Amino acid sequence: MIDPDGYRPNVGIVLMHGDGRLFWARRVGRDGWQFPQGGMNSDETPQEAMFRELFEETGLHPHHVEVLGSTPGWLRYRLPKRFVRRRERPTCIGQKQVWFLLRMLGDESDVRLDHSDRPEFDSFTWVNFWYPLENVVDFKRDVYQRALAHLAGVARRHGVDPGQAPAPAQPLAAAP
DSSP states (O other): OOOTTSEEEEEEEEEEOTTSOEEEEEETTSSOEEOOEEEOOTTOOHHHHHHHHHHHHHOOOGGGEEEEEEOSSOEEEEOOGGGOOTTSSSOOOEEEEEEEEEEEOSOGGGOOTTSSSSOSEEEEEEEOTTTHHHHSOGGGHHHHHHHHHHHHHHHHHTTOOOOOOOOOSSOOOOOO
């Protein structure tokens, strides 16, 4: 499903450990690390898509997490030109995402990256709240910064101190 502007609706998941560290996972067969995320089906709300993607990518069920909050509206990012499939119709130029902050209620052993025939991730770790800003692929960095900036306030309201965001290494693009 692609919207009229060329963006695919998507959800992003920031899974927070009780101590404030975040779930950070490595894509199968790649060097890239990221938060869980995935596309929405046309008949899903963002929260329904988030719970489906959470299970597909981590094996976690709704009872393993507490939803603390989400970003208001869509955060967009454009794909680099080399990733845009011009022959597909409609053409997807990027993603628009609603990001969710979840608190892990279950045990780390509840995370099952290998529960499906086609796992998305092959490894995970828990990282400092702001670590992903410097360690995600460049074209997602701005959307990660905007999502984490908003969700840091949500974390604070729930008694977790994410610390201060580092100054960006490069100027952040304005939100489209």
